[in-house]
Amino acid sequence: MTDNLTDGLDELARELDRDHVFHSWSAQAQSSGLVVASGRGARVWDHAGREYLDFSSQLVNVNIGHQHPAVVEAIREQAELLTTVAPSTANLARGEAARRIVARAPSGFNKVFFTNGGADANENAIRMARLHTGRDKVLSTYRSYHGNTGAAIVATGDWRRVPNEFARAHVHFFGPYLYRSEFWASNPEEESERAQRHLRRVIEAEGPSSIAAVLLETIPGTAGVLVPPPGYLAGVRELCDRHGIMLILDEVMAGFGRTGRWFAFDGYDVRPDLITFAKGVNSGYVPAGGVVISDEIAATFDERVFPGGLTYSGHPLAMASIVATLDAMASEGIVEHAREIGAESIGPALEDLAERHRVIGEVRGEGVFWALELVADRKTREPLPAVAMGRIKAALVERGLLPFIQDNRIHVVPPCVVTAEEVADAMAIYDDVLATAESGD
Numbered sequence: 001m002t003d004n005l006t007d008g009l010d011e012l013a014r015e016l017d018r019d020h021v022f023h024s025w026s027a028q029a030q031s032s033g034l035v036v037a038s039g040r041g042a043r044v045w046d047h048a049g050r051e052y053l054d055f056s057s058q059l060v061n062v063n064i065g066h067q068h069p070a071v072v073e074a075i076r077e078q079a080e081l082l083t084t085v086a087p088s089t090a091n092l093a094r095g096e097a098a099r100r101i102v103a104r105a106p107s108g109f110n111k112v113f114f115t116n117g118g119a120d121a122n123e124n125a126i127r128m129a130r131l132h133t134g135r136d137k138v139l140s141t142y143r144s145y146h147g148n149t150g151a152a153i154v155a156t157g158d159w160r161r162v163p164n165e166f167a168r169a170h171v172h173f174f175g176p177y178l179y180r181s182e183f184w185a186s187n188p189e190e191e192s193e194r195a196q197r198h199l200r201r202v203i204e205a206e207g208p209s210s211i212a213a214v215l216l217e218t219i220p221g222t223a224g225v226l227v228p229p230p231g232y233l234a235g236v237r238e239l240c241d242r243h244g245i246m247l248i249l250d251e252v253m254a255g256f257g258r259t260g261r262w263f264a265f266d267g268y269d270v271r272p273d274l275i276t277f278a279k280g281v282n283s284g285y286v287p288a289g290g291v292v293i294s295d296e297i298a299a300t301f302d303e304r305v306f307p308g309g310l311t312y313s314g315h316p317l318a319m320a321s322i323v324a325t326l327d328a329m330a331s332e333g334i335v336e337h338a339r340e341i342g343a344e345s346i347g348p349a350l351e352d353l354a355e356r357h358r359v360i361g362e363v364r365g366e367g368v369f370w371a372l373e374l375v376a377d378r379k380t381r382e383p384l385p386a387v388a389m390g391r392i393k394a395a396l397v398e399r400g401l402l403p404f405i406q407d408n409r410i411h412v413v414p415p416c417v418v419t420a421e422e423v424a425d426a427m428a429i430y431d432d433v434l435a436t437a438e439s440g441d
Contacts, residue, residue: 009047010035024148025160034397039066042418044402052397055414055426056404060221060369061279063257064325064334065417071285074324075317082316087114087309093319100326101281101292104262106271111298113306114290114314118252118278119147121289122215124308125274126151128293129213129246131307132300136168137206139199140215141175143223146250155215158223171211173202175220176229179362179373180381188229196235208243213274218264221253222406225371227364233270246273246297252289256280257329257416260339260367267366273297282325283415288318329416338416342367345423346412353427357434359384370412372430383408388437395433401426 013035022028035046042065044054057063064071078093085091098112113128115121126138140146142157153160154167174182176195183194203211214236220226240247249272254264257280261267265275274297278289312318329335342365350370354360361375374384374392389405396403396410404411410430414422 006048009037013037013047034402041065041067042415042422051400053401053414053422053426053429055412056402057368057413057415058284059279060253060258060404060411060413061284063280063338063368063416064283064329065415068283068325068328070328071282071321071324074320075285078316078320084312085316087311087313091314091316091319093316093323094314097314097319097322097326100323101277101290104326105275105292108271108295109275109292110295111293112290113293113308114288114310114319115278116287116310116312116315117147117289118250118276119149119152119289120310121252121276121278121291122146122152122155122248122250123149125248125276125291126155126213126215127308128274128291128297128300128306129248131304132297133212133244133246135210135212137171137211138169138213138215139171139173139202139206139211141217141220141223142172143175143177143220143226144215144217144250145220145222146215146217147252171202171206173199175216175226176232177224177226178229179364189231192229192232192235195229195232196239199236200239203239203243203245208245211243211245213246213248214240215248215250217250217252217254218268219254219259219369221369221411224373224406224409225365225369225411227366228268233265233268237270237272240273248272248274248276250276252276252278253280254369256326257335257338258367258369258413260335260342262335280416282318282321285321285325286315286318287312288315288322334416338367341416341418341420341423342370345420346370346414349423349427350412353430353434356431357438359434359438365412368414368416368418372410372412374408374410392433392437395436396429399429399433401429 018031036044037047038045042054044052101112102109140155144157146152146155151167153164154170157172176191178191185191185194249265251263255277273294275292282288350363354363359374360372362373376382376384393405404413
């Protein structure tokens with residue numbers, strides 16, 4: 001293609017987007033103007049061929065990287081065989097996908113309910129917990145995001161909940177976050193102990209017999225990659241067990257390789273009752289999510305109708321993409337690579353940046369799941385203002401890196417297949433942009 005033609009395609013994409021696409025979580029007059037036309041691995045291009053390192057993984061979901069050939073081929077083969085089928089039927093692709101997912105879950109999990117994404121996975125997990133326990137209330141943290149459906153958005157703790165509070169019986173509490181502790185803690189052990197005590201008091205005040213579930217992101221993602229302190233999740237499990245409360249762990253963002261483990265909770269000595277997933281299970285190649293259900297809860301619906309369903313539950317194209325993704329991740333050692341690249345490349349490089357840039361208040365994360373918390377003053381920990389964050393985001397894109405920016409943080413979340421060379425390239429861009437931000441230029 002000529003330069004004029006490719007530039008024209010980018011402009012056409014912007015024009016169509018501006019005129020006809022209604023965007024989520026946005027004032028519609030605002031548009032990034034960024035066009036993504038194709039990708040491969042950890043990189044994407046616009047129509048004119050300009051290349052970007054994708055250190056956002058789009059919405060922290062392209063774990064296997066863009067355009068993995070085995071997954072693309074599996075979708076193509078399934079499309080030629082059967083493009084769609086009702087969820088009430090048996091289908092080999094659906095069964096194979098479910099079998100592979102439960103193989104990664106703890107013992108005592110043998111059933112999967114498939115959804116279209118993470119929000120309706122959390123929606124249905126809440127429904128299952130309520131029906132199983134006969135209770136109503138759901139407890140979740142203020143620093144959380146669980147999706148944009150009725151109960152999931154009200155379970156969410158951030159600002160997006162406030163204009164959407166239509167669902168009933170949701171209660172919020174503070175989870176651990178040592179850097180900005182709600183509990184005056186000075187070390188991880190204190191933060192864990194005091195956060196558990198806070199939750200215990202909330203449970204007691206709300207009435208344990210009224211609570212169906214505690215819903216937690218294993219590692220809160222959009223809220224800041226908040227790695228739980230030692231013993232916290234095990235302590236929550238013990239509180240739930242004491243009162244017959246179901247523990248739902250939201251692995252939508254943290255699951256399937258993001259932390260360098262198949263499930264994030266595998267590193268925290270905890271077994272949930274329900275596991276929600278989406279994103280990394282097939283890198284979003286076809287919309288898919290679901291709930292992995294403990295045998296105890298699944299048995300509740302052996303003779304009792306489960307009052308929920310979706311037309312596209314277990315859609316064949318999505319199921320084929322899950323099978324191919326999980327097989328490729330296993331055979332190519334992609335989860336192990338995510339763990340190693342985080343420990344050997346990303347983590348040390350981010351710590352090095354923190355030593356040289358006073359604007360970085362804290363580095364935290366694991367695998368390919370990291371956050372840089374940016375501050376105007378390290379001593380007071382005052383967050384870097386939104387205007388400054390906007391300039392940083394624009395500068396990163398201008399230098400060829402797609403960032404994930406949330407509040408005063410840069411989330412460093414490349415695909416699990418990112419190479420050490422790509423990490424080095426990204427770190428050089430971060431370094432340059434942060435130096436410019438500190439100089440005020």
